[in-house]
Amino acid sequence: MAQLRQLTPREVLFVGGENSRVYQHTAGLTLLDASMTPGFCYEFFRQHLEQRLSSIPHFRWKLHEVALGLDLPYWVEDENFSFDHHIRRIAVPAPGDEKALAEVVSYLYCRHLDRNRPLWETWFIEGLADGQYALVQKLHHCMMDGEGASKLSAAMCDLEPDAAPREVPPAIAEARPGPVPEPWRENLNTALHLSRLPMNIGRELADALRKGASSLLRSDKRVGKPATPMAVFNGNIGRSRGFVFGSLRLAEVKAIKNHFGVTLNDVVLALVGGALRTYLLSRDALPAQSLRTSMPVSMRTDEDEEFSNRVTDVNVTLATHLADPVQRLRAIAGESASVKQEARAGGKGLMDIVQIMPPGLVSVMLNFMPVEQIAKAMGINLVVSNVRGVSQPMYIGGARMTAMYPMSIIFPGSGINVTCISYADNFHFGITIDPELVPNPWLLIDALHDGLKDYLSLTQKKGTTGRKKAPVRRATVKPAGGRARRGSARRSAGRPGDRTSTRS
Numbered sequence: 001m002a003q004l005r006q007l008t009p010r011e012v013l014f015v016g017g018e019n020s021r022v023y024q025h026t027a028g029l030t031l032l033d034a035s036m037t038p039g040f041c042y043e044f045f046r047q048h049l050e051q052r053l054s055s056i057p058h059f060r061w062k063l064h065e066v067a068l069g070l071d072l073p074y075w076v077e078d079e080n081f082s083f084d085h086h087i088r089r090i091a092v093p094a095p096g097d098e099k100a101l102a103e104v105v106s107y108l109y110c111r112h113l114d115r116n117r118p119l120w121e122t123w124f125i126e127g128l129a130d131g132q133y134a135l136v137q138k139l140h141h142c143m144m145d146g147e148g149a150s151k152l153s154a155a156m157c158d159l160e161p162d163a164a165p166r167e168v169p170p171a172i173a174e175a176r177p178g179p180v181p182e183p184w185r186e187n188l189n190t191a192l193h194l195s196r197l198p199m200n201i202g203r204e205l206a207d208a209l210r211k212g213a214s215s216l217l218r219s220d221k222r223v224g225k226p227a228t229p230m231a232v233f234n235g236n237i238g239r240s241r242g243f244v245f246g247s248l249r250l251a252e253v254k255a256i257k258n259h260f261g262v263t264l265n266d267v268v269l270a271l272v273g274g275a276l277r278t279y280l281l282s283r284d285a286l287p288a289q290s291l292r293t294s295m296p297v298s299m300r301t302d303e304d305e306e307f308s309n310r311v312t313d314v315n316v317t318l319a320t321h322l323a324d325p326v327q328r329l330r331a332i333a334g335e336s337a338s339v340k341q342e343a344r345a346g347g348k349g350l351m352d353i354v355q356i357m358p359p360g361l362v363s364v365m366l367n368f369m370p371v372e373q374i375a376k377a378m379g380i381n382l383v384v385s386n387v388r389g390v391s392q393p394m395y396i397g398g399a400r401m402t403a404m405y406p407m408s409i410i411f412p413g414s415g416i417n418v419t420c421i422s423y424a425d426n427f428h429f430g431i432t433i434d435p436e437l438v439p440n441p442w443l444l445i446d447a448l449h450d451g452l453k454d455y456l457s458l459t460q461k462k463g464t465t466g467r468k469k470a471p472v473r474r475a476t477v478k479p480a481g482g483r484a485r486r487g488s489a490r491r492s493a494g495r496p497g498d499r500t501s502t503r504s
């Protein structure tokens with residue numbers, strides 16, 4: 001009997017939580033410098049991409065869904081697969097700068113992937129100046145998490161301009177989907193899974209209660225779950241998305257990490273918390289209590305070569321109620337260390353409960369639950385993800401990748417997502433927003449730059465030695481027919497003196 005390949009419970013939210021206003025795909029904006037690659041064009045790129053993806057079978061798989069969403073879908077081969085449905089081109093309108101590019105990326109994102117075909121698209125973007133191009137790669141989150149997408153990039157890209165294709169790891173190259181399940185077998189599996197549902201829910205709830213009671217008896221004095229205030233972006237999201245992006249120097253983020261004895265992820269959260277504080281103060285809308293984030297925690301091992309999802313979630317403070325940046329960083333570092341240890345020791349997050357349910361039930365819950373209650377039920381205001389990337393410069397078809405910016409999922413009740421990835425010498429931030437809930441989102445990028453400079457000045461005041469840091473600038477796209485426009489580091493009004501798949 002042929003072995004079926006069914007989605008795991010880790011993917012249930014990604015297939016059950018999608019509707020007309022919620023997209024469960026991620027995207028990545030990659031900037032390419034082809035000025036030293038004669039003949040680089042859409043046709044050349046497409047030929048290169050087809051050659052590389054032909055050795056990765058996952059890109060020819062599609063979902064076979066169970067009626068009414070009563071059970072998880074199955075991965076099956078797309079017998080009518082064609083690259084024509086997945087590799088396309090588009091141009092950025094004049095002046096071809098970063099804001100025009102961001103608008104094109106937002107437009108491309110706001111289109112559901114066709115569930116009758118493999119769940120991915122790659123868009124080749126023209127219209128940028130001086131030999132620059134851009135790519136937008138959309139991947140449904142049920143295919144892989146952030147680190148899985150990084151492994152995909154490693155398979156697609158090269159470490160040298162004229163390198164031969166690298167060998168694809170056997171765990172990827174030899175992966176196979178299952179057959180389309182026969183009706184009797186599909187119905188039997190569904191019945192068995194539904195019959196176990198009450199027992200599984202009871203067991204998970206009992207386990208969560210037991211761990212909660214145990215935490216009350218510990219000496220760490222943490223009693224109950226911290227309250228989650230409502231921010232102005234915790235509202236009903238629409239179908240539109242906005243996207244802004246920028247880069248910080250990795251060496252400077254590491255200098256802050258080393259100076260204060262915290263993790264890179266702690267510094268990222270502190271920078272995001274400070275940027276949100278600045279932004280909300282500019283709107284006279286900063287809650288008195290701290291905002292909280294759901295922070296994905298990678299459960300991958302170093303030997304894990306597969307795509308798919310290996311992640312759980314933990315909730316942590318962003319310390320937005322603290323004006324002092326050092327106090328904010330210390331508060332985040334203390335709490336994140338505790339909750340990550342609990343997660344890796346088997347602690348339960350909300351996702352662990354949701355993963356028991358069939359996709360249809362998840363869909364019903366999200367569609368009928370009042371949106372103003374979703375953020376409170378999850379105990380968070382937004383999601384912040386920090387994806388481990390690669391340290392070496394990479395090339396696609398000979399063109400150098402100069403930057404990569406992730407675009408991720410916002411959920412009902414929260415109109416903002418912050419995701420960053422390390423690549424070469426920089427941290428690249430992509431901020432996905434609902435434009436109705438988060439106007440003027442470029443202020444957040446400026447606030448990230450300002451926050452980094454504030455922390456660097458503190459390390460210097462504490463006696464840090466070394467050569468003087470160069471001014472921090474927003475990563476930019478050169479406009480057609482002109483010089484690169486460099487982003488300013490404006491301070492927002494009202495500012496006080498102030499491993500999917502994340503890095504630990």
